Amino acid sequence: MIELAEVYKGFTVRDRKTRQKKRIEAVRGVSFSVHPGEIYGLLGPNGAGKSTTLRLIAGLMQAERGLIRVGGFDAGREPEAARACVGYLSGDLNVYGRFTPREFLRLFGQFQGMQARVAEGRALALLERLGLLDFMDVRMEGFSTGQKQKVSVARALLHDPRVVVFDEPTTGLDVLTAKTVLDLLRELRAEGRAVIVSTHVMPMVEDICDRVGILFDGVLYGDAPLDQLLAARHARNLDEVFFQLAGEA
Amino acid sequence: MNGALLVCKKEFLELSKDRRTVFFTFLLPLVLYPLLFAMVGGLSRTDEANRQGRASRVVLVDPGGVLTSALKAEPESFELVAPPAGDLRQAIRDQRLEMKIQVEADAPLKLSRHRTFTVTAACDPSEEASGLALTRLRKILEKQNRRWVEERLRLAGVSPELDRPSRLETQEMGDLGLKVGRTLGAFLPYLLMLMMFAGSMQHGIYATAGEKERGTLLSLLSTRLPRHQIIWGKLLYVFAVGLLSAFINLLSMGVSIGSVVRAGAEGQAMSAGSLADLARPSTLGLTFLLMAPLGLLFANFIVMMGIRARNSVEAGTSIMPGMVVVLVMAVFSMAPGLEKLAFLPYVPILNVSLAIRKLFSQQGNAFEFWVALLMTLGLAAVMTWLSTRLLNRETSVFTV
Numbered sequence: 001m002i003e004l005a006e007v008y009k010g011f012t013v014r015d016r017k018t019r020q021k022k023r024i025e026a027v028r029g030v031s032f033s034v035h036p037g038e039i040y041g042l043l044g045p046n047g048a049g050k051s052t053t054l055r056l057i058a059g060l061m062q063a064e065r066g067l068i069r070v071g072g073f074d075a076g077r078e079p080e081a082a083r084a085c086v087g088y089l090s091g092d093l094n095v096y097g098r099f100t101p102r103e104f105l106r107l108f109g110q111f112q113g114m115q116a117r118v119a120e121g122r123a124l125a126l127l128e129r130l131g132l133l134d135f136m137d138v139r140m141e142g143f144s145t146g147q148k149q150k151v152s153v154a155r156a157l158l159h160d161p162r163v164v165v166f167d168e169p170t171t172g173l174d175v176l177t178a179k180t181v182l183d184l185l186r187e188l189r190a191e192g193r194a195v196i197v198s199t200h201v202m203p204m205v206e207d208i209c210d211r212v213g214i215l216f217d218g219v220l221y222g223d224a225p226l227d228q229l230l231a232a233r234h235a236r237n238l239d240e241v242f243f244q245l246a247g248e249a
Numbered sequence: 250m251n252g253a254l255l256v257c258k259k260e261f262l263e264l265s266k267d268r269r270t271v272f273f274t275f276l277l278p279l280v281l282y283p284l285l286f287a288m289v290g291g292l293s294r295t296d297e298a299n300r301q302g303r304a305s306r307v308v309l310v311d312p313g314g315v316l317t318s319a320l321k322a323e324p325e326s327f328e329l330v331a332p333p334a335g336d337l338r339q340a341i342r343d344q345r346l347e348m349k350i351q352v353e354a355d356a357p358l359k360l361s362r363h364r365t366f367t368v369t370a371a372c373d374p375s376e377e378a379s380g381l382a383l384t385r386l387r388k389i390l391e392k393q394n395r396r397w398v399e400e401r402l403r404l405a406g407v408s409p410e411l412d413r414p415s416r417l418e419t420q421e422m423g424d425l426g427l428k429v430g431r432t433l434g435a436f437l438p439y440l441l442m443l444m445m446f447a448g449s450m451q452h453g454i455y456a457t458a459g460e461k462e463r464g465t466l467l468s469l470l471s472t473r474l475p476r477h478q479i480i481w482g483k484l485l486y487v488f489a490v491g492l493l494s495a496f497i498n499l500l501s502m503g504v505s506i507g508s509v510v511r512a513g514a515e516g517q518a519m520s521a522g523s524l525a526d527l528a529r530p531s532t533l534g535l536t537f538l539l540m541a542p543l544g545l546l547f548a549n550f551i552v553m554m555g556i557r558a559r560n561s562v563e564a565g566t567s568i569m570p571g572m573v574v575v576l577v578m579a580v581f582s583m584a585p586g587l588e589k590l591a592f593l594p595y596v597p598i599l600n601v602s603l604a605i606r607k608l609f610s611q612q613g614n615a616f617e618f619w620v621a622l623l624m625t626l627g628l629a630a631v632m633t634w635l636s637t638r639l640l641n642r643e644t645s646v647f648t649v
């Protein structure tokens with residue numbers, strides 16, 4: 001469902017002081033795959049390249065080298081078709097504040113090629129599942145981070161995507177909201193979707209991920225269930241693995 | 250294309266949710282011009298009323314009765330009042346009367362002997378009303394003198410025009426309406442352009458750099474809509490907002506000028522005919538036709554700067570110079586005699602304002618109009634091509 005083979009992505013940035021160009025290799029030769037009915041955890045500290053990898057999968061960016069296939073489409077050649085089968089949640093925790101969830105979701109349903117009525121029905125079901133139905137017609141400006149994230153989750157899943165790409169879906173959320181989101185991810189797995197989430201914290205990975213890959217400085221280490229990965233590195237938790245990798249670098 | 254329309258619809262929906270912005274962008278111009286014109290009209294009317302004033306109250310001492318009938322014949326200028334009880338000087342100062350006119354007692358005798366008699370006017374020229382009374386007296390005395398001279402000449406059996414070999418007669422060719430049109434024409438185009446630019450600038454920034462800043466752009470980009478359609482949608486939106494505000498400004502302008510013309514037709518101040526030409530649908534329509542491609546040009550500039558910026562402040566600082574250029578051109582273009590420069594019809598943006606200026610002063614030049622229109626249209630097309638190419642890059646959307 002998701003396949004990455006030797007994927008490279010870098011950025012050219014300009015140093016504001018020296019005015020010289022600098023290359024940042026954000027993703028370096030990453031390969032892995034995620035199958036239907038599986039939750040894959042992409043772990044790594046800040047700046048490891050997790051968001052970049054997920055953006056490549058979601059068709060927001062183009063890889064410089066390598067192959068990415070999503071839902072059977074080549075994300076490089078047919079980014080729109082690939083995007084159509086991906087439900088992407090960015091780590092931004094933001095929504096269009098001037099809209100109510102109903103207006104917002106109806107509009108995004110239309111962006112995804114759905115009928116407004118169909119989109120609204122599906123939005124209703126999703127918000128009910130997320131426990132936000134009471135706020136369906138309230139402007140989102142005053143929403144809490146948790147409420148915003150729930151609306152964003154509904155937006156990502158609105159068009160019934162076969163591939164679910166969530167960038168740090170629980171970061172910044174309280175335990176209750178985080179649990180709601182994690183439970184939903186389990187349901188998505190049970191429905192046979194391919195799910196990939198990124199995180200830099202342990203608990204979520206232990207809870208739900210079937211397999212994990214650790215990204216460090218753009219390079220992927222391991223591609224196995226978490227306990228196997230920890231055992232191989234003789235580490236008790238994720239933090240220790242990060243410290244080890246930082247020491248090796 | 251459908252996607253672009255959807256994005257444009259989303260922007261308009263978002264805009265409509267912000268009542269205050271809607272008010273300031275679209276409703277304010279609607280009341281701005283009528284207010285502006287009403288104020289100018291009101292000012293000139295009160296000024297006029299003040300100047301004309303009522304009749305001057307004068308005390309006339311005219312034992313021989315040589316001037317009495319002449320003064321009485323103009324009741325709108327002179328009101329004869331009884332001599333004040335106290336000091337005359339004080340009475341004038343207290344504004345109880347404006348002037349005392351004293352005619353020599355033997356004026357009838359002197360008049361009949363063809364000698365000069367004296368009229369003494371006691372007044373205070375530092376008092377505006379008193380000064381006006383003096384002016385009126387001068388006028389009426391001149392008229393009366395003329396009559397007496399003609400009478401004497403006739404009695405002497407010579408032509409009454411003996412002492413008047415020639416006479417100057419001026420014919421007013423220009424008219425007030427045209428003059429007002431020219432004055433308005435000099436700055437209204439720039440007011441229009443500025444309103445269009447300013448109107449679309451804020452919304453353009455909100456829809457581009459603002460989306461980045463608020464962290465909503467990624468969700469938009471993650472839909473199945475192709476990136477270029479999103480850019481087109483934003484462009485369409487900024488363009489439409491600019492056009493809409495130009496349209497509203499023009500409409501409001503036309504209606505207010507129209508009402509001034511109607512008010513003027515009743516009074517005497519405005520010669521209605523040529524001012525009415527300003528409010529004519531064809532003048533406004535041609536102006537709008539010129540504004541449209543200019544709006545597209547502006548929209549491209551705004552969207553290009555807005556999408557490439559990292560946040561609203563940065564977008565604002567990069568778009569502002571564009572506005573400054575328009576402003577500088579405004580100051581430059583208001584210089585008198587500028588319209589005679591031969592190369593001017595070929596300077597972009599400036600030629601649009603020049604063409605509008607000529608439309609407003611009824612010196613419309615079809616050739617210059619078309620040059621301005623086609624040039625701006627071409628420029629807008631090139632700019633659209635350029636901006637979509639430039640913006641449809643990953644690096645433009647993902648700036649950090």
Ligand SMILES: Nc1ncnc2c1ncn2[C@@H]1O[C@H](COP(=O)(O)OP(=O)(O)O)[C@@H](O)[C@H]1O
Nearest residue numbers: 011024026045046047048049050051052647649
């Ligand atoms: N659009 C971009 N332009 C330049 N550099 C970027 C861009 N996006 C990410 N980077 C850089 O790439 C590296 C990886 O970033 P990211 O994928 O966001 O890491 P993570 O999500 O794991 O924290 C970082 O050094 C970041 O600064």
Ligand SMILES: [Mg+2]
Nearest residue numbers: 050051052091
């Ligand atoms: Mg990240």
